[in-house]
Amino acid sequence: MPEDSAPPRPDQLAAYFAVMEVGNLLQHAVDQQLREEGGLSYIQFQILAALGESAEGRQRMTDIADRLVHSRSGLTYQVSQLAASGLVAKESSPEDERSVVVALTPKGRELLGRVLTGHIETVRRIFFTPLNDEDVTVLGDVLGRVRDHMRAVPPRSAAPRRKRGQ
């Protein structure tokens, strides 16, 4: 429990604040666009996008939850919402009777495609406009490293609970 450590340098603070504020503003803007054009929250969109990326438009609940941080019950809630709207369907897995496979419906795929255009446009407009190619490259590189590190580092007191590999 390090009770003290060197105070952060101004440029470190600037970088930290910038990440937080940009992340917040970006999420806010994107969330609004998704709601207006597709009636989706950002997380619902992320779930659809994750399904759209995967091989046959289907994934297990647990794998989605792992990827999108959610608590299990939170994911159950969101998937229920999507299912109620007919955007996804729940199927039982033939391999493992315990697991539930979530599959994109044609309607879900259609909506995803439709919303994605505006999504990309929004991101381009508010995020990429002030950046040149080199900025984009550097940003992806640096933040990519941060992301990998964050994924690897356990959230401190958490994580060392029950996990398979652990």
Next chain:
Amino acid sequence: MPEDSAPPRPDQLAAYFAVMEVGNLLQHAVDQQLREEGGLSYIQFQILAALGESAEGRQRMTDIADRLVHSRSGLTYQVSQLAASGLVAKESSPEDERSVVVALTPKGRELLGRVLTGHIETVRRIFFTPLNDEDVTVLGDVLGRVRDHMRAVPPRSAAPRRKRGQ
């Protein structure tokens, strides 16, 4: 309403996803630390921090709201929570009878100082560890530009409502 636009390049997608994921993970980690060590949500911490930064530890409701995006009512809620915990006090302004000034109490200042240490430590551990000085500089520069742009660009359909300058 641009129905189509060139698809984003892979490096653009990488940069965008990295910003979003890093922002999310960072906020999540920070939020957890703040809750554990101070019983504060991230937004409550931000309010306290904003007050701590300002000249005499006090600011108007509206100025806080403008800075932290919140709706007015949302800010009223959060400040009420903080006031109920004795961390801030509401005062009426002598200059403008309509406005409410929020002031950090000694207890609030003490908590802020106490929590800040862990906050900085957390950010350092999960965010700055994989970065060298140049990374930090570049990140602050690039994201700083993005932030300034996002602040300037209206959220599309919003904003052009009632604003003084408008």
Next chain:
DNA sequence: TATTGTTATACTCTATAACTATA
């Protein structure tokens, strides 16, 4: 026994609209 997922429940947060009061 561990894992997958759901349910019940309670809580936090946010936004909208209506309202009061001051400028």
Next chain:
DNA sequence: TATAGTTATAGAGTATAACAATA
């Protein structure tokens, strides 16, 4: 009339714990 702020209210989202079923 515009601004500052509150309140009521309703809805979305989240987390925890208890639970059932399968591996």
